[in-house]
Amino acid sequence: MTYRARVETLYLLGFSLDLVNMFIGTVAYPAIAADLQASVPQLAWIGNAYMLGLTLVIPLGSWLAARLGERRVLCLSLVLFTAGAVLAGTAPSIEWLIGWRLLQGLGGGLLIPVGQAMAYRECPPADRARLTARIMAVALLVPALSPTLGGLLVEWGSWRGVLLVSVPLAMVALALAAAWVRPGAPLAVPALDRRGLLLGSVGLSVLLVALSLLAEPGQRMLGAGLLVVATLVLALYARSARLTDHPVLQWSLLRHASLRLAMLIYLLVPGTFIGTQLVATLLLHRQGYGAAAIGGFMLPWAIASACAIATTRHWLPRIGARPLLTAGMGGQAVGIALLIGLPASQPWLPVLAFALMGLGGSLCSSSAQTLAFQTLADAELLPGSALWNLNRQLSFCLAAALLACVLAVLSSVLPAHAFPLTLMLAAGMSLLPMLLLWRLPASSLALRASP
Incomplete structure (x- = not known):
């Protein structure tokens, strides 16, 4: 197998993991609510926490990849992802479950942009339409099949199986990343834009919370207020990014x-x-x-x-x-x-x-x-x-x-x-x-x- 094929396979495997964890969990919500006495807003945050983790860490991915090397970042992301999945699948309460889903999202947020950049870099421009077709096939099949798999896991076992099902696949991806990805020397990078990272992370976090509240009939005023706060913080981030030589994004x-x-x-x-x-x-x-x-x-x-x-x-x-x-x-x-x-x-x-x-x-x-x-x-x-x-x-x-x-x-x-x-x-x-x-x-x- 060529190095290009290995990188593409690894990226598609990581992309599948991300999609499974975005689409498989919904069918388990009734069982989670009964077992952990979770409210509807708390159930919504099982998915929101994962997406929040993804959103927070994506801006940091390129800086970490340059500083630590792509193989290390991929392995680190898969370790965090796997640990988050195991801990979420064994969580004793809804609060712990939401927290561990955040950790899992932090791992997934490092995995996808780094793997995607590697796959497109190894692919000649004339062949990128074919690579995109393979990516879109995964993006089509995984969301279509995940809810069915999740429903079977809940019916045959427990809702915990829905959260644990990605662990073996993640461990395979971790082994492949360690074996296949070329080490690569860390690059000299400018100092991390800490102010931009803080403002961007806070702004995006408040934005996601605001959007989730806007979808709830009784929370729309609070959601609108937080939307204003998110807009102001992101405006400060935009100003900071314009004045910074090496912004985080x-x-x-x-x-x-x-x-x-x-x-x-x-x-x-x-x-x-x-x-x-x-x-x-x-x-x-x-x-x-x-x-x-x-x-x-x-x-x-x-x-x-x-x-x-x-x-x-x-x-x-x-x-x-x-x-x-x-x-x-x-x-x-x-x-x-x-x-x-x-x-x-x-x-x-x-x-x-x-x-x-x-x-x-x-x-x-x-x-x-x-x-x-x-x-x-x-x-x-x-x-x-x-x-x-x-x-x-x-x-x-x-x-x-x-x-x-x-x-x-x-x-x-x-x-x-x-x-x-x-x-x-x-x-x-x-x-x-x-x-x-x-x-x-x-x-x-x-x-x-x-x-």
């Missing part, structure tokens, strides 16, 4: 138009789908669809997503990103629009709607993943990966929180039009990146050939 990389566009697309297309899925679930439940039927609509979404990934792999090097991204945004917007005024007597319409959302969303996400790293130099891949993954984590929260709040407000003032207006907003959000896409010159969207 290299925002200057956004001078690359392809990275800037790709991050916006991921925030507003896959991110909007996460929020739309919540709104559509509530709408379909009101129309009498059961949980199994609603979950079943994700099957046409998954099939269409797989087709989109294959399409992107084949056509992106041939026709470029602009037509695929335009078709993707349009497809998701049309799919969301089909849910407006959805009659309960036509179950084929939700099937078509979810298929279009899967096709459109995956055309955008797979194209954006390749585009993001296409113009970055090798030395820029690690800090660029940190920006990309931080944006990815925020995309899971921002659009969902916005659409949930809009639906809640409209339900109190315009109850008859709450769902249609919220879905219209989601469809419009999916189209917003098109404004930037068509302003960029074709040269900034072209794929580089291998030297």
Whole structure:
């Protein structure tokens, strides 16, 4: 096996671990609530704590990799991840469980950006569309299969098995990282931007707490207040970053138009789908669809997503990103629009709607993943990966929180039009990146050939 194949395998294994821990736990919440006497907000923080850990440590990944070497950082991240999984799976209370999930997220947050940067660095630019296709296949299959696996573990054993199932895989990844990754000498790096790290960590932490509270009907005023605080702290961070020669996150990389566009697309297309899925679930439940039927609509979404990934792999090097991204945004917007005024007597319409959302969303996400790293130099891949993954984590929260709040407000003032207006907003959000896409010159969207 070539070194490139080993690095890609290791990254995809680590990416799978991250996705499993994001999507497998929800099915265990009722059992955890009964066993640990946990409230609904506490259950929500099982997932939020993991995402918070990821978000806090991602900015530190590139500095640590340069200071300690990539192999050491990968091994350290897997040790933290495995320890967090074991401790969470044996936690005696919900408070300890949430704390250990935070530790697990801290490990995962180091694993993903470093592994991703290594994989793209070893991959020639002309082959990066194929690498992206493999990444997107993992991103499709793992979230689709994880809830089923989690449900079986709960039914056959205990909710603790859901949290412990990733331990053997993490130990395999740790052994492979130690054996496969070349040591590499630590690099001379500037002093850590401690002020920027503190302001950024506090701002992002408060932002995630605010978003989680905004999704709860009785906590929206507190969430709005914390959102203001997060905005002020992040504004201070932005000012500090402009005045620092070596900020903890290299925002200057956004001078690359392809990275800037790709991050916006991921925030507003896959991110909007996460929020739309919540709104559509509530709408379909009101129309009498059961949980199994609603979950079943994700099957046409998954099939269409797989087709989109294959399409992107084949056509992106041939026709470029602009037509695929335009078709993707349009497809998701049309799919969301089909849910407006959805009659309960036509179950084929939700099937078509979810298929279009899967096709459109995956055309955008797979194209954006390749585009993001296409113009970055090798030395820029690690800090660029940190920006990309931080944006990815925020995309899971921002659009969902916005659409949930809009639906809640409209339900109190315009109850008859709450769902249609919220879905219209989601469809419009999916189209917003098109404004930037068509302003960029074709040269900034072209794929580089291998030297």
